[in-house]
Amino acid sequence: MSETIVYSAKKIITMNPSRPEATHVAVRDGRILGAGSLSELQTWGDVRLDERFKDKVLMPGFVEGHAHVMEGSLWSKVYCGWFDRADPDGKLWSGVKSVDAVVERLRAAEAALEDPAAAVSGWQLDPIYMDNITVTRADLDRVSTTRAVGVLHASGHIMNVNTKALELAGMMKTGHNHPGIPLGADGLPTGELKGPEVMTPVGPFVGFERNLLDADEAGLRNFAKLCVRTGTTTITDLASRMDEDTVDMMLRVTSEPHYPIRLMPFRFFLGLSAPELVETVLAMKKRATDRLRLGQIKIVVDGSIQGFSARLRWPGYHNGAPNGLWYIAPEHLSELLHLALEAGVQVHTHTNGDQATQLVLEKLATALQAHPNPDHRFTLQHCQLADAAQFRLAAKLGMCVNLFANHHYYWGDEHYNLTVGPDRATRMNACRTALDSGVPMAIHSDAPVTPLGPLFTAWAAVNRITASGRVQGEEERIDVSEALYAVTMGAAYTLHLDGEIGSIETGKKADFAVLEADPTACDPMELKDIPVWGTVQGGRIFPAAEL
Amino acid sequence: MGHRAGRPYFPGGRALKADIPVAVIGGYLGAGKTTMVNHLLRHAAGRRIAILVNEFGDLPIDEDLIEAEGEDMIAISGGCICCSFGSDLTAALIKLSELTPPPDHVVIEASGVAMPGTVALSISILPGFALSGVVVLADGERVQAQAEDDYIGDTIVRQLSDADVIVHSKTDLQPNERAIEAVESWLQAMAPQAKIVPTVRGRVPPDIILGLTGPTAKPQASPHADAGYESLAFREIPPCVPEDLARKLATSSYGVIRAKGFLRDAEGNSWVIQTVGRRFEAQRGQKSELDGVVCIGRRGDLQAAALHGLLGPAVSSSHI
Numbered sequence: 001m002s003e004t005i006v007y008s009a010k011k012i013i014t015m016n017p018s019r020p021e022a023t024h025v026a027v028r029d030g031r032i033l034g035a036g037s038l039s040e041l042q043t044w045g046d047v048r049l050d051e052r053f054k055d056k057v058l059m060p061g062f063v064e065g066h067a068h069v070m071e072g073s074l075w076s077k078v079y080c081g082w083f084d085r086a087d088p089d090g091k092l093w094s095g096v097k098s099v100d101a102v103v104e105r106l107r108a109a110e111a112a113l114e115d116p117a118a119a120v121s122g123w124q125l126d127p128i129y130m131d132n133i134t135v136t137r138a139d140l141d142r143v144s145t146t147r148a149v150g151v152l153h154a155s156g157h158i159m160n161v162n163t164k165a166l167e168l169a170g171m172m173k174t175g176h177n178h179p180g181i182p183l184g185a186d187g188l189p190t191g192e193l194k195g196p197e198v199m200t201p202v203g204p205f206v207g208f209e210r211n212l213l214d215a216d217e218a219g220l221r222n223f224a225k226l227c228v229r230t231g232t233t234t235i236t237d238l239a240s241r242m243d244e245d246t247v248d249m250m251l252r253v254t255s256e257p258h259y260p261i262r263l264m265p266f267r268f269f270l271g272l273s274a275p276e277l278v279e280t281v282l283a284m285k286k287r288a289t290d291r292l293r294l295g296q297i298k299i300v301v302d303g304s305i306q307g308f309s310a311r312l313r314w315p316g317y318h319n320g321a322p323n324g325l326w327y328i329a330p331e332h333l334s335e336l337l338h339l340a341l342e343a344g345v346q347v348h349t350h351t352n353g354d355q356a357t358q359l360v361l362e363k364l365a366t367a368l369q370a371h372p373n374p375d376h377r378f379t380l381q382h383c384q385l386a387d388a389a390q391f392r393l394a395a396k397l398g399m400c401v402n403l404f405a406n407h408h409y410y411w412g413d414e415h416y417n418l419t420v421g422p423d424r425a426t427r428m429n430a431c432r433t434a435l436d437s438g439v440p441m442a443i444h445s446d447a448p449v450t451p452l453g454p455l456f457t458a459w460a461a462v463n464r465i466t467a468s469g470r471v472q473g474e475e476e477r478i479d480v481s482e483a484l485y486a487v488t489m490g491a492a493y494t495l496h497l498d499g500e501i502g503s504i505e506t507g508k509k510a511d512f513a514v515l516e517a518d519p520t521a522c523d524p525m526e527l528k529d530i531p532v533w534g535t536v537q538g539g540r541i542f543p544a545a546e547l
Numbered sequence: 548m549g550h551r552a553g554r555p556y557f558p559g560g561r562a563l564k565a566d567i568p569v570a571v572i573g574g575y576l577g578a579g580k581t582t583m584v585n586h587l588l589r590h591a592a593g594r595r596i597a598i599l600v601n602e603f604g605d606l607p608i609d610e611d612l613i614e615a616e617g618e619d620m621i622a623i624s625g626g627c628i629c630c631s632f633g634s635d636l637t638a639a640l641i642k643l644s645e646l647t648p649p650p651d652h653v654v655i656e657a658s659g660v661a662m663p664g665t666v667a668l669s670i671s672i673l674p675g676f677a678l679s680g681v682v683v684l685a686d687g688e689r690v691q692a693q694a695e696d697d698y699i700g701d702t703i704v705r706q707l708s709d710a711d712v713i714v715h716s717k718t719d720l721q722p723n724e725r726a727i728e729a730v731e732s733w734l735q736a737m738a739p740q741a742k743i744v745p746t747v748r749g750r751v752p753p754d755i756i757l758g759l760t761g762p763t764a765k766p767q768a769s770p771h772a773d774a775g776y777e778s779l780a781f782r783e784i785p786p787c788v789p790e791d792l793a794r795k796l797a798t799s800s801y802g803v804i805r806a807k808g809f810l811r812d813a814e815g816n817s818w819v820i821q822t823v824g825r826r827f828e829a830q831r832g833q834k835s836e837l838d839g840v841v842c843i844g845r846r847g848d849l850q851a852a853a854l855h856g857l858l859g860p861a862v863s864s865s866h867i
Binding site for chain 2: 179180195201276328
C-alpha cells in the first residue's frame with residue numbers, strides 16, 4: 001500500500017464548510033485522505049508524520065481562473081513597469097518612475113548583451129503613471145543606436161522603439177499617414193507605435209517575434225515558477241492558439257515529474273469556423289492529462305475599457321469617445337454557443353463592456369433553450385461593468401463570472417476620471433452585488449496585464465483601493481473569507497474542477513498554498529503582504545526558495 | 548490608396564519591385580463577400596490573386612476551384628491562392644510578400660465586424676503593398692434594418708463610411724426597381740464618399756474590385772458582358788495638371804467608379820493618376836509609351852459625352 005504522510009501545520013484553512021479548520025492533513029497518492037487532528041488521521045493506520053509545515057499556514061492551492069502563459073514569456077525581456085514586481089526567480093524588480101530610469105535599466109541590459117545584433121526588449125511600460133509622458137525614439141536611442149530597442153506597454157497595444165528598429169523595419173521615412181504612427185516635427189515617426197497592426201512589422205526586430213498568445217517552452221517553465229511563488233497550483237492560459245506543436249510541447253513539459261502546476265489552456269476562438277473549432281477542441285480534450293486540462297474555448301467579444309474598445313450600453317464613454325469594437329459578430333457568437341452547448345464544450349467569454357455582457361446573456365439564453373444544460377458554467381470573464389440585473393440574469397442562466405479585481409486597483413482612478421465616470425467606476429467589478437445575486441464568482445489578475453498573485457487579488461476585492469489610495473466603491477467590498485473562497489473554490493467552480501481541487505477535504509488533490517502567516521487573522525490591508533513559502537501540488541512539495 | 552511621397556525605403560533590396568495592390572473587402576456577415584470573391588476568382592483571367600480570409604470554413608472558396616488544400620493555404624486553379632490569417636493580418640501579408648513570384652493582387656476579405664478602413668490603414672505601413680481601394684458590400688434587403696440594430700447598428704454605419712465603393716448586393720431579391728433605388732439613395736446618404744454599384748450573385752467586374760491596370764494596347768474584351776458596366780479609354784491627352792484631372796474624375800458627376808491614367812504635365816513630367824470612388828491620387832511616375840486614361844462605370848451612368856469634353860474623344864469603349 002502507498003505511504004500515508006500526515007503534515008502538521010500551525011493552521012489549515014480548508015475552505016470545506018463542514019470542517020473549516022484543522023491542524024493536520026493526511027496525504028496518500030497525491031490526494032487528501034483527510035484533514036483534522038493527528039489522532040483522527042492516525043485512524044487510517046500506519047502514517048508518517050512530517051512536521052516541516054508546523055509553523056506554516058496551509059490553504060487549498062490557489063486557483064487563478066484568468067491568466068496567460070505570456071506572463072512567463074515576458075520575463076525573458078527587461079521589466080520596465082511602474083510597480084515593483086517579482087520575477088520567476090524571485091528577484092524583486094523595483095518600478096521605474098521616469099523615462100531616464102527606463103533608459104538606464106535598458107542600458108544595463110544592453111551592456112550585458114554579447115551578440116552585437118541582439119535587440120533590447122522591454123515590457124510593461126505604463127506612461128499613465130508618468131503623467132502620460134510620451135517616450136520617443138530619441139529617448140531609446142540613448143540605449144543604443146546600433147541595436148534595435150523596443151518597449152511594450154502594459155496595455156500590450158502600444159510599443160516604443162528606437163531609430164534603429166524603425167530603420168530595420170523600413171519605417172524610418174516621411175509620408176506615413178496612419179493614426180497609429182505619430183509623426184514628429186521632422187515628419188518622421190516618433191517611435192511610438194499604436195495598435196497591433198503597426199507593431200507587428202517592427203516586432204521581429206525588437207525581440208517580439210512570436211505571437212505572444214502562443215506559449216513557448218521557456219515561458220511555460222517561468223510561468224510555473226511564478227505560480228509556486230504565489231501559492232498557485234492550478235491556473236488557466238486564457239487563451240492560446242494551440243497549434244499541434246504547441247500542444248505537444250505543453251503535454252511534454254507539464255508531464256515532467258517536477259512541473260509544479262495544473263494548467264488549463266483555453267483555445268482562442270479565431271482561426272477556425274465554429275464547427276471546426278468545436279471539433280478541434282473535442283479532439284484535444286481526448287489528450288488531456290491531470291496537469292494539462294485541454295478542451296475549452298475562449299471567445300473575445302469586445303475590447304478593453306481603458307482602450308475605449310469595449311462595447312458599452314447607454315450612455316457610453318464618459319469622455320464621449322465612440323463605442324468600442326466587436327471582435328465577434330453576434331451571429332457567430334450565437335453559433336458557437338449553440339455548438340459548444342450541444343457538444344458539451346465549456347466556453348468562457350471575454351466581455352469588458354456591459355453591452356458585450358448583455359449580448360452574451362441574450363445569446364446564451366436562446367442557445368440554452370435549444371440545448372438545455374443545467375450545469376454548463378459558461379463564464380463571463382472580466383465582466384467589469386455588469387449591473388445587478390445582469391448578475392441576476394447570469395445566475396439564472398447558470399453562468400459564472402470572473403471579475404477583474406486587480407484592474408480596479410491599477411486603473412480604477414482612470415475609469416473614475418475618464419472612461420466611464422464616477423457612477424459606473426464605483427460599481428466596476430462589483431463583487432458584492434455578484435455574490436448577493438447568487439452568481440458563482442471568481443476574481444483574477446489577467447497576468448501579465450497585472451501581476452499574478454491570488455492574495456493580492458483577494459486584497460484588491462476586499463479593500464477596493466485604487467493606485468492613488470482612494471477606496472472606490474466601498475459598498476462592493478467583500479469579506480476576507482469570501483475573497484479567499486473566490487481564489488480557491490470560486491475559481492475551481494468556474495473551471496468545473498470544484499470536485500477535485502479548491503478545498504482541503506477527503507478525496508481532493510493534495511494541492512496546498514503554504515503561507516507564512518494566517519490571512520484570516522491579519523489586518524485586511526496586509527493580505528497582499530503575506531509571504532508565500534511555496535506549494536504542494538498533487539502531494540509534491542515545491543519550496544519557492546529552491547526553484 | 549497609399550499617399551506616398553517618393554519611393555518607400557525597402558529593406559533587403561526589394562526597392563525595384565512594384566507595390567502589390569491590395570483591395571479590402573468589408574461588409575457584415577451575409578452581405579455576399581464570399582460569393583463575390585468566388586466570382587472574382589472565376590474571372591481572374593490570368594491575374595494571380597491572393598485572397599486573405601480570417602478563417603477557412605463555411606467554404607470560403609467554391610470546391611471546384613480548389614486545386615490543393617493545406618492547413619492555412621488553399622491553391623486555386625489559375626495560380627490564385629487563399630490564405631487564412633486568423634488574428635494576424637500583418638504577419639500574413641509579410642509572408643505573401645516573400646512568395647516567389649509574389650501575387651499580382653491581394654484581396655483581404657475582412658471579418659463581418661471588422662472596420663475595413665482600419666484594415667486599409669494597416670496596409671499603408673507595409674513596404675511593398677499599396678491599397679487599391681475599400682469595397683464594402685451591403686445586403687440590400689437587410690442593411691437598413693441592420694443599421695438600426697442595437698448591437699451592430701454603429702458597426703454597419705462605420706463600415707459603410709469606410710467604403711470607396713459600396714456593392715449593393717442581392718438586388719434580384721428586391722421587388723422592383725423603386726425598391727432598389729430607395730436602398731441606393733439610402734446608401735448614398737449614409738456614405739456620400741462612396742460610389743455604389745448594384746450586383747446580383749457577386750457579379751462585379753474584377754477591375755472594379757482590384758483596380759485598373761491602366762491604358763493597354765488592346766481594349767480588354769470581357770468574356771461575358773452581362774454585368775452592365777462600361778469601360779472607356781482615352782489617348783493623347785494634352786498636358787494638364789494631373790491632380791486636378793484626377794480630382795475631377797473622382798468627384799464630378801461623370802459616373803466614374805474607377806479610373807487610371809498615365810499623363811504628362813506642362814513641363815513634360817510623367818504622372819500616374821488613380822481614382823476609386825471619390826478618392827484620387829496623382830503621383831510622379833515612369834514615362835509610359837501608352838499615355839492615356841481608362842475609366843470604368845455603370846453602363847448608362849458613365850457620361851461619355853462629358854468625359855469626351857474633359858479628355859477628348861474615346862478611342863475605345865467596351866461593355867464588361
